[in-house]
Amino acid sequence: MQEQQLDFVPKVHSKMLKQHYLLCYKGHFSQEVTKSLLAMTENKLASDGTDTVIKKRIFKIMMGCLQNICTGEKPAMQTEPKSIFMLGKNEKEFFVFSGSVVAAARVEEMKRKLYAINMMDAQNLKRLFCELMMSLSPGEVSESEITLIDIARKSGKKLEFEFRAIDSQSAFFSMKTVIATMN
Amino acid sequence: MENCVMTQAPVGTLYDFYEEMTEHNLRVIFEGEFNQEITKYVLSLTEKSFGSGELDSSVKKKIFNVMMEGLQNICKHQYAAIEKDDPSFQPAIFIVGTKGEDYFIITGNLVRKDAVEPLRIRIDDINSKDREELKQMYKEARLQSKLSEVGGAGLGLIDMARKSGNKLVYRFDNAGNDMIFFSLMTSISSKKEEQ
Numbered sequence: 001m002q003e004q005q006l007d008f009v010p011k012v013h014s015k016m017l018k019q020h021y022l023l024c025y026k027g028h029f030s031q032e033v034t035k036s037l038l039a040m041t042e043n044k045l046a047s048d049g050t051d052t053v054i055k056k057r058i059f060k061i062m063m064g065c066l067q068n069i070c071t072g073e074k075p076a077m078q079t080e081p082k083s084i085f086m087l088g089k090n091e092k093e094f095f096v097f098s099g100s101v102v103a104a105a106r107v108e109e110m111k112r113k114l115y116a117i118n119m120m121d122a123q124n125l126k127r128l129f130c131e132l133m134m135s136l137s138p139g140e141v142s143e144s145e146i147t148l149i150d151i152a153r154k155s156g157k158k159l160e161f162e163f164r165a166i167d168s169q170s171a172f173f174s175m176k177t178v179i180a181t182m183n
Numbered sequence: 184m185e186n187c188v189m190t191q192a193p194v195g196t197l198y199d200f201y202e203e204m205t206e207h208n209l210r211v212i213f214e215g216e217f218n219q220e221i222t223k224y225v226l227s228l229t230e231k232s233f234g235s236g237e238l239d240s241s242v243k244k245k246i247f248n249v250m251m252e253g254l255q256n257i258c259k260h261q262y263a264a265i266e267k268d269d270p271s272f273q274p275a276i277f278i279v280g281t282k283g284e285d286y287f288i289i290t291g292n293l294v295r296k297d298a299v300e301p302l303r304i305r306i307d308d309i310n311s312k313d314r315e316e317l318k319q320m321y322k323e324a325r326l327q328s329k330l331s332e333v334g335g336a337g338l339g340l341i342d343m344a345r346k347s348g349n350k351l352v353y354r355f356d357n358a359g360n361d362m363i364f365f366s367l368m369t370s371i372s373s374k375k376e377e378q
Contacts, residue, residue: 003354009366010356013276016214019192024212026204027232036228084201097197160194174197
């Protein structure tokens with residue numbers, strides 16, 4: 001029966017409801033897509049009456065996550081988009097999720113760096129961020145890593161992350177950033 | 184699975200969604216309160232999600248026309264079954280995806296139990312019509328909606344069927360509290376219509 005084609009819809013709806021998700025996007029990422037996602041979020045936050053300071057924080061974190069996805073994408077090489085972006089919100093927090101396929105060989109190094117970021121307190125994160133931004137030579141730290149440090153600073157909470165092995169060559173990297181919406 | 188602090192909406196759910204979206208070829212899922220602004224942003228996001236050269240301009244126009252109808256339908260009916268402030272309220276959902284060379288739009292929203300049979304009859308009737316018959320049906324429904332505020336039921340459904348050129352696929356699922364979750368899919372072929 002044709003209606004069986006839709007049997008995933010109530011399941012997806014139920015998952016979105018249960019986890020307080022608002023939006024899932026899986027597709028090609030670009031500056032234009034980033035702009036649309038930010039505009040949608042702005043509309044949502046305005047209707048909820050979210051404080052301006054917190055709104056700005058959410059946008060900057062979203063921008064950071066989306067930029068990292070855009071940087072990681074290789075559109076010329078892939079026909080199937082391998083990145084996903086999700087937003088969620090409950091009474092106290094706003095969640096930003098980003099996920100993409102990464103080379104298995106990079107996983108251990110990425111974990112090390114993320115753990116290191118999570119070990120730092122606000123002061124150390126700020127100091128490190130400023131040092132890296134003022135650095136005159138590229139050094140060993142990539143732009144994505146600087147963005148991650150900035151995301152951790154702005155959220156004020158540990159970055160939640162997970163690596164899920166897909167096959168011997170690749171893994172799926174998920175990251176969740178939480179922003180408190182109440183001071 | 185390794186992660187840091189487990190909170191509500193654990194980080195691992197992202198991969199579950201990624202797999203689900205990959206399995207069913209979904210691109211955009213939006214769930215929440217729909218209004219004219221959100222309609223605009225969802226349309227914009229979907230437009231930008233298509234790679235350059237992915238879509239023929241006439242197909243693109245068809246997709247957006249059907250999306251607009253679907254989103255407007257949600258705007259109109261999202262609170263018809265239950266008030267927004269009611270604890271049992273569930274927001275509507277809007278999904279865009281692909282199936283082979285075709286595109287599909289899915290809307291989902293709560294309806295009352297007593298609305299199910301009239302909806303089923305209406306959609307089956309729409310699906311039984313050919314192109315010319317649908318055109319006539321649309322004219323009659325439009326006239327009826329002009330004559331009465333209550334009338335014109337299903338105008339949006341007829342329009343979606345006309346614009347897509349395909350049958351509407353639907354499903355009803357029990358949502359508790361005498362409510363039914365109504366899912367509706369409209370498909371748009373990416374092949375150009377024969378002249």
